[in-house]
Amino acid sequence: MRIVVVGLNHTTASLAVRERVAVAAGELGEALEALRARVGNGVVLSTCNRSEVYALVASLPRGVDALKGFFSAYHRAARRSLEPHWYVHIHRQAVHHLFRVAAGLDSLILGEAEVLGQVRDAYAAASERGLCGGTMARLFHQALRVGKRARRETAIGRHALSVSRAAVELGRQVLGDVRGKRVLVVGLGDAGVLAARALADAGAGEVAVTNRTFRRAEELARQLGGVAVPFDNLVEALAKADILVSATGSPGYVLDVQTVALARAASQRPLVLVDIAVPRDIDPRVSEVPGVHLYALDDLEALAETNRRQRQQEAERVEVIVGEEVDRFVGWLSSLESVPTVAALRERAESIRARELARLLRRLSLLPDGQRESVEAFSRAMVKKLLHEPIVALKGQRDPARLQVARELFDLDGDRPPGGPPPSKGGSRGTQERPGGERHPLAGRGLGLT
Numbered sequence: 109m110r111i112v113v114v115g116l117n118h119t120t121a122s123l124a125v126r127e128r129v130a131v132a133a134g135e136l137g138e139a140l141e142a143l144r145a146r147v148g149n150g151v152v153l154s155t156c157n158r159s160e161v162y163a164l165v166a167s168l169p170r171g172v173d174a175l176k177g178f179f180s181a182y183h184r185a186a187r188r189s190l191e192p193h194w195y196v197h198i199h200r201q202a203v204h205h206l207f208r209v210a211a212g213l214d215s216l217i218l219g220e221a222e223v224l225g226q227v228r229d230a231y232a233a234a235s236e237r238g239l240c241g242g243t244m245a246r247l248f249h250q251a252l253r254v255g256k257r258a259r260r261e262t263a264i265g266r267h268a269l270s271v272s273r274a275a276v277e278l279g280r281q282v283l284g285d286v287r288g289k290r291v292l293v294v295g296l297g298d299a300g301v302l303a304a305r306a307l308a309d310a311g312a313g314e315v316a317v318t319n320r321t322f323r324r325a326e327e328l329a330r331q332l333g334g335v336a337v338p339f340d341n342l343v344e345a346l347a348k349a350d351i352l353v354s355a356t357g358s359p360g361y362v363l364d365v366q367t368v369a370l371a372r373a374a375s376q377r378p379l380v381l382v383d384i385a386v387p388r389d390i391d392p393r394v395s396e397v398p399g400v401h402l403y404a405l406d407d408l409e410a411l412a413e414t415n416r417r418q419r420q421q422e423a424e425r426v427e428v429i430v431g432e433e434v435d436r437f438v439g440w441l442s443s444l445e446s447v448p449t450v451a452a453l454r455e456r457a458e459s460i461r462a463r464e465l466a467r468l469l470r471r472l473s474l475l476p477d478g479q480r481e482s483v484e485a486f487s488r489a490m491v492k493k494l495l496h497e498p499i500v501a502l503k504g505q506r507d508p509a510r511l512q513v514a515r516e517l518f519d520l521d522g523d524r525p526p527g528g529p530p531p532s533k534g535g536s537r538g539t540q541e542r543p544g545g546e547r548h549p550l551a552g553r554g555l556g557l558t
Contacts, residue, residue, distance in 0.1 A: 110168055111247065113202040114175040114194060115153075115160030118216045121193035123406045127387035129159040129183045129190070132357040136233050142182045144239055146174045151234040151248065153209075155226045156299065156386045156405055157216050162206065164244055172196055200438050203247065207430045210255035212264060216408060217274065218416045218423055219264040222298065224255040243444075247437065254433045261429065264422040273306040274408050275382040279351045282380045282401045287311035292349040294342070294363075295356030296324050299384050303353040308332045316345050320356075346371035351380045354389035362389040368397050375399070450502050452520040453495065461491045 116126065131139045131154035143150045143161060150163035161178060165171025176194065180187040197205045205214070210227050212219045231248040234240035240248065259265040279286040291312045293304040296319045308315050315334035319325040322338055329336040337345045346352060346368070356362055363381070368390075372379065381402045383390040388404055395402040416423075465487050469480060502514060515521055 109164045109166055109243070110171070110199045111162065111202045111243070112165050112168070112171050112175065112199075113160055113162045113197045113205055114172060114179065115158055116190070116193040116195065117158035117160075117214065118405075120195060123386070123388065123404055125190075125193055126157075126159060128185055129179060130154050130386040131159065132359065133229075134357070136230075137237070139182060140234055140237050140239055143178050144237070146178045147171060149239050149241075149244060150175075151230050151240050151244065153227060153230040154386075155223060156384060157223070158209070158214075160209075162202065162244070162247075168198060200434065203437055204430065204434045206247065206251045207254045207433055208427075210251040211258040211426050211430055212255070213423060213426055213430070216405065217411070218419050221259065221265050222302065224252065224259075225298065227255065228252055243441065246440075250433060250437050254430060257433070258426045258429055262422045262425045264419060264426050273302075274411050275303045275351070275353045275384070276306050276310045277411055278382055278401075278403050278407075279307070279380050282378055283350060285311075286351065288313040289350040290314045290316070290348055292316045292318065292337070292345050292352045294318055294352065294354040294389065295358075295385065296321075296328055300353065300355035301328060303355065303382070303384065304328060304332055304334070307351065307353070308334070312351070316349070318342060318345060343367055343371045346379075347373075347375060349379065350377060351382070353382045353384065355385045356389050357385060358389060359387060361391045363394060364391045365393050365397065368394045368400060372397055372399060449514055449520065450499055452515070453499065453502070453518055456518060456520055457491050457495055461487050 116129065118126070131152055136152060136154075139152050139154075140150075143152060143163070147163045147165060150161055153160045153162070159179075161175050163171065163175060165174070176187060176190075179185070179190060179194075206227075208214045210224055212221065212223055215223055227248070231240060231245075231252070235245065276286055279289065283289060286307060287310070289312055291304070291307045291314065293300050293307075293315065296317070304315055304317060315329075315332050316337050317325045317329045317332070317334055318337040318339050318341075319328075320339050322336065325336040325339075328334075342363075346363075352363075354362060368379075368381075376399065379400050381390055381394065381400060383402065383404045386405065390402060390404075392402070392404070394400055465484060469475070469483070472480075472483075475483070498514070
């Protein structure tokens with residue numbers, strides 16, 4: 109089984125492409141069931157920066173094809189239209205990629221912390237549906253630890269500019285300051301909540317919150333000391349706002365040109381609209397309305413580049429951490445190759461020990477019980493000591509061919525009867541004999557022991 113990730117992100121695809129294959133939180137269960145039908149396991153990670161699928165596959169060509177098939181079929185997108193934007197990472201490269209994602213190194217805004225929660229939520233959703241156990245569970249658990257370690261041991265996350273906090277910077281660029289400005293936040297997904305808090309912390313005069321579920325808007329408004337607005341009153345609320353941040357996860361536009369123009373009819377103040385949703389919440393044509401300054405995720409590039417230069421030294425330290433953790437995980441994964449051989453060797457040794465001990469004790473039928481127990485303990489200790497060095501060597505072995513040599517040497521696949529000679533394989537190698545006509549036990553085994 110090999111770990112594979114197929115996906116696209118802000119470095120390979122524009123926002124227009126990314127929003128075509130985005131999976132909203134409410135659709136994640138459906139997407140995971142579609143993935144189950146394709147490969148039987150996996151994790152779907154969909155954020156404003158990326159859409160990715162991680163899975164364990166037995167056949168690389170068929171597995172990669174199945175994951176690409178999931179993308180195109182689930183999103184009803186022609187495969188040829190996505191092919192230029194996809195990346196495929198296999199095994200070690202896939203592990204390395206996920207760890208960089210969790211550490212904030214693969215984000216549009218370097219070091220942003222929101223992605224760690226998104227990785228956690230993606231793993232939890234897949235785990236709840238039985239799609240992420242065993243190796244995949246360990247992979248994502250370790251990815252979360254990598255993200256936490258990166259932020260604990262470096263300053264990569266200290267004062268980092270997040271996508272949500274970028275709303276504050278964009279507001280300042282247009283308005284000069286956000287203190288005292290009226291803010292309207294549309295949508296209460298993670299990004300919307302973080303944007304509302306960031307603007308409140310920056311001194312916004314009033315934060316109004318609206319959501320299709322009014323009760324949730326009321327809850328957040330109480331936390332922020334703001335005002336909850338019924339979604340049906342969106343136009344009225346927008347007419348009073350200086351800054352709007354939208355992050356609903358809606359499949360279509362929440363704000364179109366007519367809605368914004370209507371809200372702006374009686375106002376000459378500049379209006380900053382920050383759309384951090386994927387798919388986009390705001391029709392791009394809204395920027396044609398006088399006085400409106402519209403920003404989407406792709407417009408954060410300049411802010412992101414400034415942030416990246418400031419944090420590059422910390423990023424290099426995080427890369428070292430990621431490399432160490434990749435080595436640790438891949439080492440663990442490689443060690444699994446030897447587990448069946450070690451288990452089979454122990455089982456075979458125990459079978460021989462038990463059989464020979466029973467034969468001995470039948471001959472020593474008058475031996476007292478206490479001494480019989482001592483003999484049995486001696487036999488167990490002897491076998492344990494004899495197996496110690498071979499098992500240590502096997503656990504450190506990564507070469508499947510050498511593991512197979514061990515299986516043949518100790519007959520772990522049961523090719524010959526217990527206590528009997530190995531089967532003849534024909535030819536001169538199969539007829540080697542000891543003096544007296546007894547066949548050599550390693551003859552014809554093809555072990556290449558030189």
